[in-house]
Amino acid sequence: MKFRELSSGRQVEVQLQQQGSTIQARIGGAVAQIGRQLLPDGAMLIEIGAVRVRAFAARAADSIVVSVGPHSFTFVPLKASRGASRSGLANPLVTAPMPGKVLKILVAEGDQVEAGQPLITMEAMKMETTLAAEGAARIKRIPVSEGQMIDAGAVLIELSPLDSSKP
Amino acid sequence: MPRFRTRRINKLLIANRGEIALRIIRTARALGLHTIAVYSEADADSPHLAAAHEAHLIGPAEARHSYLNIQSILDAARAAGADAIHPGYGFLSESPEFARAVDQAGLIFVGPPPQVLAAAGDKVGARQLAQRAGVPVVxxxxxxxxxxxxxxxxxxxxxxxxxxxxxxxxxxxxxxxxxxxxxxxxxxxxxxxxxxxxxxxxxxxxYLTAPRHIEVQILGDAHGRVIAMGERECSLQRRHQKIVEESPAPAISAQMRATIIDAAATLAAAVGYQNAGTVEFLVDGDNFYFLEINARLQVEHPVTELRFDYDLVAAQLAIAARQPLIEPPPPRGHAIECRVYAEDAHNDFRPAGGSVLYLQLPAGPGIRVDTWLAPAIEIGTHYDGLLAKVIAYGADRDEARRRMLAALDEFVLTGVTHTAAFLRDLIASEGFARGEFSTTFVSEFLPDWRPSDETFKAAAILAELAAQSGTAAPARRWNGAGAVSRRRSPWEALGDFSLWSRR
Known part of the structure; x- marks a missing residue:
């Protein structure tokens, strides 16, 4: 399956094969081997290379949360047939990383934005967080308004690729 | 030995939440006090409720209607028959209005008197006070x-x-x-x-571009005695908030250390300081500047506690009861604290939330963990995102540092994006090991930081395993009260890894 890791933005494709007591994984063309042992508390002991580490993974509504030792990751499965590839954008939706309030909308529908351009400012925990465009795109729709309270994961801005909305 | 008129504290209300509420409840219970927790609607499943002898709802999630609501807290105190209130840090801890209201309700405020809070809280006034006391300011x-x-x-x-x-x-x-x-x-x-x-x-x-942030713990009693209990180095910050603190401060001269500690004691005496507090300084080359007085127990107080083998919360309670200060033993060794936040280090330390789906906390010689984490609790984003403080003590800095590294390697928390791995790598860095860093160190270290390829690969493999496991359940499933016992391991449905072990 192909995943996008939310924090780092890294995309990765993984295929697994059982090889005796170890799992062989094909990751981005390379082959990695891991040994694993289920622990009584539901965690797994993972051996990869020289690393032997306690790990845990769980499926949430639309993502998979994974810990490898002190590292935490959130993987979102990427389905080839869905929005992502069709729109040509890594992620056509700007979503709220946390519950909070929409403070300021810095763009308008139809605007053309560049990578890194601030799009929207949110407030949570009395702190302001500004979300920026990950790549060049056009603002397709802004389904929220300033002052609105929103849940984590709420869609704040819909993007479309630059060329698709050109006449 | 002179005798003082003391006040008795029997029932203590803790007007706070999270790890500090638990921290204060522990000392209070050890002293034989009856403890009263308060909570907002967002914290109904929070561990500090169960830790106290009783718990009272003080309002909705929004802090200004609950943890910042003076009337609501006083009502809870009256209902529970409390005779003292410990404000913790943050929220109302430095509010002169709150201290005054507690006083007027006939209760003991475990903190400085209102006029000291007002003097310290007025940052501009405090600057002027420092100048009058001959302490340099920025x-x-x-x-x-x-x-x-x-x-x-x-x-x-x-x-x-x-x-x-x-x-x-x-x-x-x-x-x-x-x-x-x-x-x-x-x-x-x-x-x-x-x-x-x-x-x-x-x-x-x-704005000093690369200063060091060094602070001094102070304690004053109701009888005019003020002492300074060593310094803490707090230069490792993100968003101007500390994430790593240690004592003693590495790489400052004995003379600078003595000068700063003296200046703190002078200032504390000048404001007639009572109870626990902290005087913060910026150190820039051979210069130092007074920054502010924090008139409360600091988040990083355990660093001082471990080095002095001294319970600062117990001292606060004794001082509030008008007992004379008990002299701390001389400091020894080295202590380091790392604050683990519910934040995404990859994205400007953006706040994160979620449910605790798996938890393993560190332990071992010289390791203390102050936390409110517990299996299956919800981590919301209503309040400060501090999840846990991992504190390591060692005979010297190197031992403390190595113990911290081992402890952070043990820290496993799934379900909430957190900063333990970032802290681990920060502590492992050469710059930290040398002890030569300023307030810019975190932002210099951050851009190149990423998990090792092996770690990322392992995580991706686990994601694939979980994706194939067929135990998909909506996230809500894990959120309910008592969910732990019902929760299934995501590996369980792999049934002995039937996917792989078809033989």
């Missing part, structure tokens, strides 16, 4: 409208720092690097200060 102004800011910037040059007059914890603080950003920064800082402290007043300071 060049600055006493107001911050756009015109003052422009002329100050012309005088000292950019960058300048905007700060909230009623501030603390980095809120309302903005660095301005050139004039074009000034107006927007003033407005944003004012909004943030207004939201955080109900007081939008600002002032300006020259």
């Amino acid at each position: 060049p600055g102004t006493e107001t911050a409208d756009a015109a003052t800011a422009r002329s100050f910037a012309v005088l000292t040059g950019y960058p300048i720092l905007i700060k909230a007059a009623a501030g603390g914890g980095g809120r309302g603080m903005r660095v301005v690097h050139d004039e074009s950003a000034l107006d927007a920064a003033l407005q944003a800082a004012g909004r943030e200060a207004q939201a955080a402290f109900s007081d939008g007043r600002l002032f300006l300071e020259k």
